[in-house]
Amino acid sequence: MARIEADADAPRSDDVPARDAAAAGRDLARIVGEAHVQAPVVASELLQDATETRGLRGTALAAVHPGTPEEVARVVRWAGEQGVPVVPRGGGTGYSGGAVPGMGPEGANAIVLATDRLNGPGELVPEAWRGTFPAGVTTHDVHRRCLEAGLFFAPNPGSAEACMIGGNVATNAGGPRSFRHGSTRAWVSGLEAVLPGGELVRLGGSARKSVETLDLVGLLCGSEGTLGVITEVTLRLQPAPELALPVLAVYADREAGLNALGYAMACGVVPTALEFLDGGALRAAAATFPGGLPDGAAFAVLVEAIGTEEIARLEAAALAEAIREDALLVREPSTRAEVEELWRWRDGVSLSVVAARGGKLSEDVVVPAERLGDALAAVDRLGAEQGVETTSWGHAGDGILHATVMVDRDDQAALEHAAEAAHGLLDIAQELDGALSGEHGIGLVKREAAERLDPAVLAAQRAVKDALDPRGIMNPGRKLPLPPR
Known part of the structure; x- marks a missing residue:
């Protein structure tokens, strides 16, 4: 899987008659207004x-920007x-190609449905620890x-400035604080959504618990x-903590760092976050580390305690002692x-790794937390065998590695070789009883690897997809392997 290509028999952009784009643009403009349609997409x-x-x-x-849920429903019904x-499409911050049009079986015939105009103020009910937000509000x-309302929403993906809450739900986004508090799904009590037939429905609701339907x-x-x-999206929230205190420790070798993770556990x-960085990630981000890193730094552990000031300080002290x-x-x-x-600094590690060589190919593979050391060793072996530079960092408590191949993005030959090597990172996850993705999703990038899953599981997923989307119009070729031809 050196690169993702459109399917061989899918129409290319040159095959789409200009009058089709123009006709689609006129139809969509009648729904959302001419100012909110691009046909062609510029x-x-x-x-x-x-x-x-x-x-x-x-x-x-074409691309269309509906301004209300009703307009979304009309667009989907038209489609x-x-x-x-x-x-x-939400904020376009995904790493799996899930929102890239024209790369799947739909070819260039798809429309991009952007949710950025669904961005009203929402509603907060502090006394009930609840909030409702349109899908286009950024995280x-x-x-x-x-x-501002004294409430707390824990999931904190690194792209929070740009990603949108609807996209967070669609990908079940996580972040460092998912270790203690869970990924986005754990915070969602209800959704408003447009189904593939164009029906605007409410699923779940304001009640914190409901089992009156299947878990739609x-x-x-x-x-x-x-x-x-x-x-x-309707979220179940918590009272805002008084204080959050991180503690970071640096070690001369990986073994000491892995031991420290065990001591913290x-x-x-229960730390809010339990993070790690290997030597390559530390070297890449060393220049921006507050106060500077010591010589010989080869592994780092970052933990966080959160709560009332008294509890946060007590727990942070206990965690610091555990990893010292x-x-x-x-x-x-x-x-x-x-x-x-x-x-x-921690949020900027990914950018620092990119800057080190000019590019990176990362996979958010996940393994059982106790197999993290095995996974890191396997990433090292892969790098040595393939002759590429690798590094890893991520959410140790959840067993998520942002396992990465560093590469010069201007060197096409090196880029293609790095893409092949990065595909091997997925093999590591499956060999260690893990999963292909912990928080970034399958999208297009990992679709072929997902074909290795249990055929019965794949069939069950396909049955759900076919039942809800019999026309196959919703993001075809993403998340699920393509059906047999």
Whole structure:
């Protein structure tokens, strides 16, 4: 899987008659207004996502920006009547190619349905620890609005400034704080969504628990736009904590760092986050580390305690003591500015790794937490065997590795070789009883690897897809392997 190509028999952009794009544009303009339709698509950002090193860039018949859930329903209904595939799009921050049109079996005949105009103020009910937000609100704004109301939404993907809450639900996004608090699904009590037939439905609701139907909320959460378009999200929230205190320790070798992760798990405190960085990631991000890293730094562990000020300080002290053994450095920020500075550094690790060589190919593979050391060793072996530079960092508590091949993106031969090597990272996850994706999704990038899953599981997923989307218009060729021809 050196690169993702459109299917061989799918129509290419040159095969789409201009009058079809123009006709689609006129039809869609009657639904959402001429100002909110592009036909042809001229905004390049609507044709790609964050898979920049892989060079994924697609084509589309048109792009449409509905402003209300009712307009979304009308667009999807029109698409079904016309047999036009729909590629839903949030913030375009995904790493799996799931929102890149024109790269799947739909070819260039799809429309991009962007949810950015679904961005009203939403509603917060502080006394009930609940909030409802339109799908196009950024995750950063969800965090901000919650905190202003004294509430807390834990999932914190690294792209929070740009990703949208609807996309977070569609991919079941996570982040460092998912270890203690769970990924997005754990916080969702209800959804408003447009099903593939164009029906606007409410699933779940404001009640924190409901078993009156099948878990349709859970079905859409993580479905990557293949079962419908999420238009609104109802979240079960928590009171905002008084204090969050991270602790970071640096070690001279991986063994000491892995031991520290075990000590943190055994100390009796459940950290909000339990992160790791290997030597390659540390070297790439060393220049921006607050206060500088010690010589010989080869592994880092980052933990966080959260709660009332008294509890957070007690738990942070206990975690610091647990991971102190054999550490070259233990950093315990205590002021808000110091805490924010450390997390900004951690959030910037991915960009630092990109900057080191000019590009990277990362996989968010996941293994049982106790197999993390085996996975890291396997990534090292893969790099040595393939002659590529590898590194890993991620969410140790959840067993998620952002296992990465570093590459010069301007060297096409090296890029193709790196893509082949990166595919081997998926083999590591499956060999260690893990999974192909922990939080980024399957999309297009991992679709071929997903064909290795249990045939009965694949058949069950396909049955669900066929039942809800018999025309196959919703994000075809993503998440699920293509059906046999």
